[in-house]
Amino acid sequence: MKKSRPPKKRPEEIKRDPLKELGMTEEDWAEFAHGVKLFNLGKFWHSHEAWEQIWLRHDEDERLFFQGLIQLAASYHQLVAKGNYRGLINNFEKAYDKLAVFQPEYLGVLVSPLLVFIQQGKKEAVRLGPAGLQGFNYNLIPKLQFHKPSNPDLLVEIGEVLRSDRFLEGTKLFNSGFHWEAHEAWEDVWREQEGDAKTFVQAFVQMAAAYSFLKRARSSSAKYLFEKAIEKFGEYENLDCEIAIRPLIQSMMHALEAIGQSPGNGTASLVDGSPPMLHLSPG
CATH class of the missing domain: 1.10.3450.10 (TTHA0068-like)
Structure with missing residues (x-):
């Protein structure tokens, strides 16, 4: 029998104190690192798919972190691959709300700088408007800073x-x-x-x-x-x-x-x- 997915929660529904770290398996860490590498190579949809596998395997509230990363990757996919203004803005806003729960750092990712990049990217998109996204400054697309567990x-x-x-x-x-x-x-x-x-x-x-x-x-x-x-x-x-x-x-x-x-x-x-x-x- 197929396992039913746990209901999605809004960021404001997540208990922040204490905020736990997901119990990541070796498979999860490998998928996570692979997604980070893909994201930093500009392969945003592929990173989205890698992180989605982790999100689907977990039912803890803290899986919201991966949903935030997925929507961040979707933002830049909408920008780079589709030039979709509304998709870019919507995913920026959703990603920001979710990732803000986990600042300043979570699972080895520096979250606070990502929030700044999202704000700057949204401001740039609004300035350019739907017809001007081809002029988006790609230096406003971040590189994810991720460190593996200590060895x-x-x-x-x-x-x-x-x-x-x-x-x-x-x-x-x-x-x-x-x-x-x-x-x-x-x-x-x-x-x-x-x-x-x-x-x-x-x-x-x-x-x-x-x-x-x-x-x-x-x-x-x-x-x-x-x-x-x-x-x-x-x-x-x-x-x-x-x-x-x-x-x-x-x-x-x-x-x-x-x-x-x-x-x-x-x-x-x-x-x-x-x-x-x-x-x-x-x-």
């Missing part, structure tokens, strides 16, 4: 990487403004890694290369690499390692804003998006 073994592995001579050499070069040289040093470290540690180091490689391109006013290349680095760092944002990851993400987000605000997205400079200083705390 003690990974923390030890990353600690060893951060304290390695070649990584420290890259850190010194980066802090001295030699971003391409830092990229090369970290790339040597990256080649020696496997699994999640390899992805972690690759984020540093891409960050350094992005700042190098920004220095040379190659904004398109810088933007691409900043987005890639932010996506990777997002998986490790809450990892308690020797380098704080969140300030790195924030600095790169600031650089992306500078690129997006520059005329023609082609004249942003290193002055507009200053790189962070890397500091290793005692291990």
Whole structure:
């Protein structure tokens, strides 16, 4: 017999105190991460379908979070694939109401910044009107910042990487403004890694290369690499390692804003998006 779906609840019907986290299975986490990756690649309908599988498997009130993400993905699908003004606005409003219940962060996703993007996107859509959506500023489409559950073994592995001579050499070069040289040093470290540690180091490689391109006013290349680095760092944002990851993400987000605000997205400079200083705390 097919299991009946639990009734949908409005955001105001959800008890916020205490707000629990869904009991996610390994299958759920894999589907969740896959949906995040699809969303960040601009495959909004496919991310919608991935998250819907999790939503259907749960009957807890907190599944509303996934409904909010589904409607957020639907918003951008209506914008990018259909140019549907009313569908965009309606889904923006529904997604905002649901996700607001879960701010500032839920299941490893930074929710508060998403709410800002929704507000900015809605404002942009209203400004353009139904006939002008082709002029929508796609820099107002967010990248989801998501970190996986903590992994003690990974923390030890990353600690060893951060304290390695070649990584420290890259850190010194980066802090001295030699971003391409830092990229090369970290790339040597990256080649020696496997699994999640390899992805972690690759984020540093891409960050350094992005700042190098920004220095040379190659904004398109810088933007691409900043987005890639932010996506990777997002998986490790809450990892308690020797380098704080969140300030790195924030600095790169600031650089992306500078690129997006520059005329023609082609004249942003290193002055507009200053790189962070890397500091290793005692291990």
